Amino acid sequence: MTRLTAGCVLAALGLLGGSKVKKDAQRARRFSLPLSLRYRSAGASLWHDGRIENISRSGVLFWTEEPLDVDTPVEMRIALPLLRTSPGIVCRGRIVRTVLPSARHAPPGLAATISSYRFVRDDRGAA
Numbered sequence: 001m002t003r004l005t006a007g008c009v010l011a012a013l014g015l016l017g018g019s020k021v022k023k024d025a026q027r028a029r030r031f032s033l034p035l036s037l038r039y040r041s042a043g044a045s046l047w048h049d050g051r052i053e054n055i056s057r058s059g060v061l062f063w064t065e066e067p068l069d070v071d072t073p074v075e076m077r078i079a080l081p082l083l084r085t086s087p088g089i090v091c092r093g094r095i096v097r098t099v100l101p102s103a104r105h106a107p108p109g110l111a112a113t114i115s116s117y118r119f120v121r122d123d124r125g126a127a
């Protein structure tokens with residue numbers, strides 16, 4: 001896994017270098033990103049907390065105590081720890097799989113696609 005830097009976050013989302021054309025058979029590079037995120041079913045008012053395991057331009061794997069069903073549309077908010085008033089990212093996607101916990105008391109995981117994202121310049125991006 002790659003160490004967390006501003007460039008790694010932007011590269012994970014496909015904003016730095018590389019081709020914008022993605023082949024179906026090609027797996028996007030994953031970046032280890034030990035950050036909190038908030039997520040909810042699209043259109044819901046209640047946010048849940050999660051912890052990112054890794055992220056790429058096409059998806060994110062995170063651990064949470066509040067799993068969602070596979071195929072649920074989801075909205076995610078990630079705060080970028082770059083500056084005191086760092087921007088955040090709001091992502092939309094869909095839950096594609098659940099991951100069983102690796103330890104007895106560990107939370108389960110969710111894998112979600114990232115179909116769209118936008119940057120926000122206020123605390124609403126914070127997790």
